[in-house]
Amino acid sequence: MSTVRTPEQLRRERRFGIVSLVFAAVMGAVFSAGGLGAVATFDLAGRGSTFLEAVQVPVGLTAGALAVIVAALGTVQLIRGFGKRAATAIGVSAALFTLAFLAWAARDATLPLLGLFQNTLSGAVPLALGALCGLVCERSGIINIAIEAQFLFAAFTAAVVGSVSSSAAIGLLGGLLAGAVIGGLLAVLSIRFRADQIVVGVVLVVFATGLTSFLNQQLLAPSPELNQPAGFSRLDIPLLSNIPIVGPLLFQQTVPVYLMLVAVPLLHWALFRTRWGLRLRSVGEHPRAADTVGINVLATRYRAVILGGVLAGVGGAWFTLDSAGQFSPEMSAGLGFIALAAMLVGRYQPYGAFGAALVFGFAGEVATSLTILDVGVPSTLLLTVPYVVTIVVVAGFVGRLRPPAADGQPYVKE
Numbered sequence: 218m219s220t221v222r223t224p225e226q227l228r229r230e231r232r233f234g235i236v237s238l239v240f241a242a243v244m245g246a247v248f249s250a251g252g253l254g255a256v257a258t259f260d261l262a263g264r265g266s267t268f269l270e271a272v273q274v275p276v277g278l279t280a281g282a283l284a285v286i287v288a289a290l291g292t293v294q295l296i297r298g299f300g301k302r303a304a305t306a307i308g309v310s311a312a313l314f315t316l317a318f319l320a321w322a323a324r325d326a327t328l329p330l331l332g333l334f335q336n337t338l339s340g341a342v343p344l345a346l347g348a349l350c351g352l353v354c355e356r357s358g359i360i361n362i363a364i365e366a367q368f369l370f371a372a373f374t375a376a377v378v379g380s381v382s383s384s385a386a387i388g389l390l391g392g393l394l395a396g397a398v399i400g401g402l403l404a405v406l407s408i409r410f411r412a413d414q415i416v417v418g419v420v421l422v423v424f425a426t427g428l429t430s431f432l433n434q435q436l437l438a439p440s441p442e443l444n445q446p447a448g449f450s451r452l453d454i455p456l457l458s459n460i461p462i463v464g465p466l467l468f469q470q471t472v473p474v475y476l477m478l479v480a481v482p483l484l485h486w487a488l489f490r491t492r493w494g495l496r497l498r499s500v501g502e503h504p505r506a507a508d509t510v511g512i513n514v515l516a517t518r519y520r521a522v523i524l525g526g527v528l529a530g531v532g533g534a535w536f537t538l539d540s541a542g543q544f545s546p547e548m549s550a551g552l553g554f555i556a557l558a559a560m561l562v563g564r565y566q567p568y569g570a571f572g573a574a575l576v577f578g579f580a581g582e583v584a585t586s587l588t589i590l591d592v593g594v595p596s597t598l599l600l601t602v603p604y605v606v607t608i609v610v611v612a613g614f615v616g617r618l619r620p621p622a623a624d625g626q627p628y629v630k631e
Contacts, residue, residue, distance in 0.1 A: 230298040237291025237310040244284035248321040255324035261462065272441075276324045280317040288312050319583070322374050323440025323588055333582050334466055337627025338494060339539070341578035342473045343549070343572075344369060346532035348554025348563060348570035350396075350525035354403075356488065357521035358611060359625040362418025363403050364529050366425035367396040371533025374431045376437075376544035380538065389472070389486025389534045396530020397523050399425065402524040408515055411627035420554070437544060440607045444543045449473065470486055470521040473535045475624040477571075480528065485567040495519055501621035504628045516630050553605070560608045561618060573610070582605040 255276040255311070262271070287310045293299065299306045319328060343464025347364045374395035379388020389600035399421060406417045438446040452475070454468040488494035496517055499507040504514045537544050555577050563575075584602035 227298070230294055230300075230303050233303050233307045234291045234294030235297075236355065240310050240314040243286045244280050248280035248317045249277050251568060252280055252321050252324050257320040257323040257325075258327040259319075259323070259329050259330040260349065262306055263328075269400075271327070274320055275322045275451055278330050279320050279621065281381050283317045295559045315583075317339075320323045322587055326590055328586060328590065330467060332577075333463065333586055335469070336580045336585075337575060337579045339470065339474055340567055340581055341574040342477050342535045343532035343552050343575035344556045344559050345571050346480065346528045346535075347553055348559040348574055349480060349567060350353065350400075350529035351494055351533070351557050351560040352563075352565055352567065353484070353497070353521050353525040353528065355560070355624050356501045356621055357497050357518045358504060358621055358626065359404070359407055359518055359522050360414040360418065360625045360629070361400075361522070361525060362415055362494045362557070363399060363421035363425075363553075365520050366418075366421040367399045367526055367600065368530035368533035368536065368549040369425045370399050371395040371530040372536040372543050372548060373432060375492060375534035376446045376537040377443050379448075381445045383447050384474070385447045385449045385538050388538050389449075390535025392538070393527045393530035396533055397526040397529070400523045400529070401525020403526075404519050407522075407627070408518050411539035411629075415464070421489050426547060431493060433544060433546050435538060446535075446537055446543065448542050449539050471539050473531060473539050476531055479597070480531075481567050481571045484521060488567065498621070500628075501623055504623050504626075508628075508630065515630065529553075555607050558611050562610055564618065565620070576610065577603055577607055 253276075257276050257279075258604040259272045260272070290306050290310050294303065294306055300470045310482050319330070322328070347368065348365055349541035350367065375388040375392030376389030379385055379440050382388065403414075403417060403421060406412045407414045410470065449471040451469055451471055457468040458464045458469070496507065496512050500512060500514045507517075508514050533549070536548050541548060551617075556574070558572050559573035559577060562573035563571070581603040587599050
């Protein structure tokens with residue numbers, strides 16, 4: 218039986234089809250034509266892998282073949298559409314476009330492809346955990362714009378605690394407690410005093426930015442030993458790390474990456490398979506009804522926002538204990554807001570938010586790789602790629618969202 222599509226669905230499918238045809242045109246006119254006679258080398262060795270060290274592909278032929286596939290997908294999308302699979306079709310088109318672009322960018326050069334994927338997974342840590350933080354808060358009915366504040370405060374605290382204790386694990390504990398503190402402030406102001414949640418979030422971001430910058434100048438600058446935390450080293454999982462390609466990608470990572478990989482399925486299970494998750498979602502959808510059946514709405518929201526702060530705290534600690542190795546002012550660089558975008562693109566679902574975080578993280582790593590390959594684009598312009606991708610994805614492909622019914626609405630117990 219055919220499904221009747223609404224006018225909005227038809228417009229979205231036509232838009233997807235046009236985007237795919239534009240992708241195909243660029244792939245044929247730029248990537249294929251510009252790569253004729255050139256060969257791209259994709260390094261698949263990664264960190265510690267010796268399986269299939271490198272693959273060479275003809276750029277022009279590869280880009281041309283991929284362009285034909287993308288053009289076919291776009292044509293089918295315009296003529297009859299893919300229905301519920303439209304998002305999958307545009308995802309495939311975007312993936313093939315990216316592959317053709319990488320081949321063109323690496324023409325007559327070598328691109329560490331597996332290393333790129335490993336760094337993407339690592340770079341997605343703050344985005345994914347920040348998105349999970351926002352998801353838990355909004356599922357309970359509290360809008361959290363303060364993820365950036367939680368990142369900064371957690372990064373600063375993790376740097377200091379990790380330096381004093383000479384332990385990355387203790388530094389991580391300090392970071393997640395710092396994230397919980399900002400979450401507690403958000404909860405008190407939003408739940409107890411019923412302040413506007415968006416305004417509170419913005420104020421907390423300004424507060425954390427100013428406070429950490431001040432403390433960095435007054436505390437860390439004159440005492441650099443307080444900004445030399447013990448960082449996480451790569452932890453190889455026995456046996457699993459030896460699996461070709463998958464092993465180096467998933468099982469040769471640091472502790473924050475493993476925590477992210479565990480947090481996503483665990484939160485999905487907790488939200489949709491446990492009594493806790495049912496109660497959390499109920500206070501975000503119908504708090505009055507939840508209160509009627511004996512659920513403590515305010516306490517549930519408090520716990521959810523503080524739990525979200527813990528998740529964001531781990532993401533913030535990643536900056537100083539895994540990525541940069543020390544704290545610097547405003548080092549989160551707006552990733553807290555990109556994490557919010559990942560939550561929206563993921564439609565308030567843990568797996569969806571994780572997938573969006575991987576896309577945004579991949580965009581950032583590609584921009585970094587392009588600066589090394591020297592494709593002729595200024596490096597300062599390449600640094601804007603993750604933010605441009607965020608705008609395009611949110612504006613063009615998110616569509617109509619259905620947030621929790623009581624999202625952002627203070628609850629007054631009668």
